[in-house]
Amino acid sequence: MRKHYTAQQKTQMVLEMLKEEKTTGQIASEYGVHSNQLYRWKAEVLEGLPVLFGKGEKVEREKEVEQEQLVEALYAEIGRLTTQLAWLKKKSGLEPDAQ
Numbered sequence: 001m002r003k004h005y006t007a008q009q010k011t012q013m014v015l016e017m018l019k020e021e022k023t024t025g026q027i028a029s030e031y032g033v034h035s036n037q038l039y040r041w042k043a044e045v046l047e048g049l050p051v052l053f054g055k056g057e058k059v060e061r062e063k064e065v066e067q068e069q070l071v072e073a074l075y076a077e078i079g080r081l082t083t084q085l086a087w088l089k090k091k092s093g094l095e096p097d098a099q
Contacts, residue, residue: 003032013038014045 005013009031016027017038028035089095 010041014041017042
C-alpha cells in the first residue's frame with residue numbers, strides 16, 4: 001500500500017533537508033520515505049521559489065497596467081465631455097463667439 005503525505009509533512013521533510021543538520025538518509029528512514037522521493041520534493045521546492053517570489057512583482061505590474069488603463073479611459077471620457085460641452089455651448093448661443 002502506498003503512503004500519502006500531506007503538504008505539511010512534505011514541507012517539514014524538505015525543510016529538514018535544507019537545514020542540513022541530518023543526512024538525507026537519516027531523514028528518509030525517520031519518515032519512512034525513499035531518499036529519491038525527498039530529492040524530488042526538494043527539487044520541486046527549489047524550482048517553485050522564483051515563482052513564489054515573482055508573484056508580488058506580477059501582481060504589482062498588473063495593478064500598474066490596470067491603473068494606466070483607468071487613466072486612459074478617464075482622459076478619453078474628459079475629451080468626449082469637453083467636445084460635447086463646446087458643441088452645446090455653440091448651439092445654445094452661450095458661447096460668445098458663436099454666430
